[in-house]
Amino acid sequence: xxGPGALLHELARLTTRRRFVLAGVVMLLFGVASMFAxxxxxxxxxxxxxxxQHSGSMLWLTELDGxxxxxLIWPMIIGGTLAEDLESGLASLLITRAxxxxxxxxxxxxxxxxxxxxxxxxxxxxxxxxAAVFVPWDPSNAGAVVPWGARLAVSAPLLLxxxxxxxxGLAATATSATSMLLAALGAGRTVSQVGATIAYLAFMFALPxxxxxxxxxxxxxxxxxxxxxxxTVTYWSAILIVGAVxxxxxxxxxxxx
Amino acid sequence: xxxxxxxxxxxxxxxxxGLCKSYGPKTVLDDVTLMIRPGEVVGLVGPNGAGxxxxxxxxxxxxxxxxxEGSVLGRDVRSTSxxxxxxxxxxxxxxxxxxxxGRKNLExxxxxxxxxxxxxxxxxxxxxxxxxHDSKPVRTYSLGMRQRLSLAQAIGxxxxxxxxxxxxNGLDPRGIVEMRSLVRELADVDGMGVLLTSHLLxxxxxxxxxxxxxxxxxxxxxxxxxxxxxxxxxxxxxxSVEDVGRVASVETVDVVGSDGPTRMRIRVREAVPDVVxxxxxxxxxxxxxxxxxxxxxxxxxxxxxx
Numbered sequence: 001x002x003g004p005g006a007l008l009h010e011l012a013r014l015t016t017r018r019r020f021v022l023a024g025v026v027m028l029l030f031g032v033a034s035m036f037a038x039x040x041x042x043x044x045x046x047x048x049x050x051x052x053q054h055s056g057s058m059l060w061l062t063e064l065d066g067x068x069x070x071x072l073i074w075p076m077i078i079g080g081t082l083a084e085d086l087e088s089g090l091a092s093l094l095i096t097r098a099x100x101x102x103x104x105x106x107x108x109x110x111x112x113x114x115x116x117x118x119x120x121x122x123x124x125x126x127x128x129x130x131a132a133v134f135v136p137w138d139p140s141n142a143g144a145v146v147p148w149g150a151r152l153a154v155s156a157p158l159l160l161x162x163x164x165x166x167x168x169g170l171a172a173t174a175t176s177a178t179s180m181l182l183a184a185l186g187a188g189r190t191v192s193q194v195g196a197t198i199a200y201l202a203f204m205f206a207l208p209x210x211x212x213x214x215x216x217x218x219x220x221x222x223x224x225x226x227x228x229x230x231x232t233v234t235y236w237s238a239i240l241i242v243g244a245v246x247x248x249x250x251x252x253x254x255x256x257x
Numbered sequence: 258x259x260x261x262x263x264x265x266x267x268x269x270x271x272x273x274x275g276l277c278k279s280y281g282p283k284t285v286l287d288d289v290t291l292m293i294r295p296g297e298v299v300g301l302v303g304p305n306g307a308g309x310x311x312x313x314x315x316x317x318x319x320x321x322x323x324x325x326e327g328s329v330l331g332r333d334v335r336s337t338s339x340x341x342x343x344x345x346x347x348x349x350x351x352x353x354x355x356x357x358x359g360r361k362n363l364e365x366x367x368x369x370x371x372x373x374x375x376x377x378x379x380x381x382x383x384x385x386x387x388x389x390h391d392s393k394p395v396r397t398y399s400l401g402m403r404q405r406l407s408l409a410q411a412i413g414x415x416x417x418x419x420x421x422x423x424x425x426n427g428l429d430p431r432g433i434v435e436m437r438s439l440v441r442e443l444a445d446v447d448g449m450g451v452l453l454t455s456h457l458l459x460x461x462x463x464x465x466x467x468x469x470x471x472x473x474x475x476x477x478x479x480x481x482x483x484x485x486x487x488x489x490x491x492x493x494x495x496x497s498v499e500d501v502g503r504v505a506s507v508e509t510v511d512v513v514g515s516d517g518p519t520r521m522r523i524r525v526r527e528a529v530p531d532v533v534x535x536x537x538x539x540x541x542x543x544x545x546x547x548x549x550x551x552x553x554x555x556x557x558x559x560x561x562x563x
Contacts, residue, residue, distance in 0.1 A: 005368035012365050016356040089348035089422075092319045093410075097369040099340050252337075 006098045010081070010111035015118075019077050024119050028126050031063055035130040057135045058153065060127040061145045064120070064164060065220045078112040078176035082247075105248055109240075112176045117169030124165055146220045148228050163229055164220060170236045171219045175204075177243025181250065269294050270418045270450040271316060273327030273334050278311050278320065278474075285311045286322070287474040293450040295417065298440060300461040301454045302553075303471035304561055309454050312471070313420055316452070317346060330418055343370065345419035345449075349426065351407035355396035359406045360389055366410050373414065381413035382406075386435055400427030408436070412443060419443060421453045425460055433457075437464045462553040470560040477560040480553055 014020055038059060085091035091104070098104040139157060143150030152160035182199060219236075221227040271293040278286035286308045293299050301309050314320040316329050318341040327334045330342035353362045363378040379389035385405040398406065404427050411419055421440065425433045441464055443449045455461050461468055468480040510532060511522045523532050536543060 005365075005371060009365045009369055012357065013354055016354050084352065088350045088352045090352045092314065092317050093346045093348055094369070095319065096317055096341055096343055096346055097366065099343070099370075 003103070006094070006103055006107035007110045007114070009094075010107045011114055013081055014078065014111050014115045017077065017080075019080075020115070023077055024122065027119070027123055031123055031127045032130050034063055035059065035127060035134075039134055057131050057138045058142045058145055060124065060131045061142060061149070061164065061220075063127050064124055064168060065145055078108075078115070078173075079180045079182060082108060082180045101251065102248070105244070105251070108180070109173060109177070109244055113169050113173040116172035116176070117165055120165040120168050120172070124161055128161070148221065148232075167220055167229065167232055167236065170233060170240065174236045174240035174243060177240055177247060181243055181247045271327075271329050271452070273316070273329065274325060276312070276315060276322045276325035276327075276334070278308075278315060279323045285474050286315070289325075289469075289471070289474070289476045291316075291469065291476075293418065293452060295448045295450050296444050297467070298444045298451040298453060298465045300465035300468035301452060301471060302456070302458060302461055302468060302557060307471040308474040309471055310422075311474075313422065313452070313454070317344060317420065318342070343414070343416055345411035345414070345416040347407050347411040347419070347421045347424055349422045351403050353395040353403070353406065356394050358392045359387055359395055359398070359402075359409070360391075362395060362406065363410055363413060367413055370414060377413055378409075381409045384412075385409045385439065386432075401429060401432050404428055404436075405432070408439070412447075412449070415447065416449065418450045419452070421451060423455055424453065425455060425457055433460060440464050458553045458557055468553060470557055472561050480556050 085094065095101050095104045098107065137157075139150075139153035142153035142160070146160075146164070149160050149164070152163065182203070219232075221232060269292050271291055273292075274290045276286055276289040276291075277284065289308070289312060291299070291312075301312065303309055311320065315322050315334060318329070318332070318337050321337045322335060325334065330344065332342050353359070354365070357365075360378050360382060363381065364375075367373045367377060382389040385408050387402065387405050387409065395403070395406065404424065408421070408424060411421065424440070425436050428436055437460060440451055440453065444451050444466075453461065453465060466481070470477045470480060510528070512519060521532075523529050533543070
């Protein structure tokens, strides 16, 4: 009860939202435009020119990793469904169907992850294609973007692509937990969406590095030099768990306050 | 899981006593007792802020009572953790996935509890008066159609208990009549227990077996339309109230007018022949006799002190 069905329902809710589609289209166009604007860097061979690193055909990876705007907008979309549930009374209807609050809430997190990852796959494919139009595949400088990706880019590029979208999906879900937290705190109920957005941004920018959006340009390689896929995944999982558990406890406290 | 009674057929679906709920110093529910059996339609009426939503939230396991005891579908009403029993809920502001059809919405919602027969969505759509083949997105639906869809999602999986919050909102007169008949059918034919809230007192009176009048969180009155719906009003030709004589002292009679024609209300239908006989013997002229079908309205106004 409340397993795949609840996930499917939440996923359908998310992916059919106009703002989801709009955000996806904007991100695709923004990425392609960015590729075009940085075509000089693309056309250069990978390497270092002075202090500037060029990633060549790996620019798609740089773009994905640095898609900070995306990770600011995205949580508002995902967190919006929670605010909606709480405002409309839909929460009780969905919870009684799912059988428990936890199943309802984890379906939301699951949908956030799946929808984020699917959109990131689309972004990665389009940006990669845009890069491939200009330059031949040259993975030699992938390590400049993601240290642990250097060898994978050469030996198993598809696996690198998969790892990238899976980790970025996790990062998106972790940040979405922050907006759910805001919804649970009542921001979605008591102030307008614009107010909630401002509160959200203020909150995010008040966070220390590397969670701070201004600092976290490297979502794929948290903890710099000693970053591995495992430490990066652990880092984002920890943020997700803290956000999700706090949100869940807040929701329970709201009910019985 | 907190089960405090065996789930036996015919046992009350809802049996709660002395429910209280406070938010800090503010008491929103105060000593409410409620029982709903299978096949019974119970109404819940009261002004805005009377505690209806809080009571529904407690019954559906969304909120824990500050005090009180009992069970809902066999589950301890004091527990809000663990597995919750399934009940059909029709919320006041129905929300759906706007870009999908009504049928697709139902299929997704029903899928939350596991696989259901593909025909379930179609069948329930027909039952509530919607076309199962209509592929238009829900965003094009009128308020009335949304209400019907909301009812469909509440009853489609044949829950034993259904909570309907303002089900006639946005319905046209024909829709209201159909909704009334469908609610009765849910109880009489399907054997469901139904808890219904509405501000349309006549509708509540027409469809419910019992009505609870809630005001300031307290159940002020339990009204039973079957025994009080057909109270009879006699309009008498008398010069003064005193002329009615000893008839007015009959326990089931209220004398309700002093200016113009005196009106007497006989609260119990069975007492009508005796009262009429007494009036005839006392030589009091009876100008007219009619049924008073505004019993709930009167009880409501008395209850809220209007």
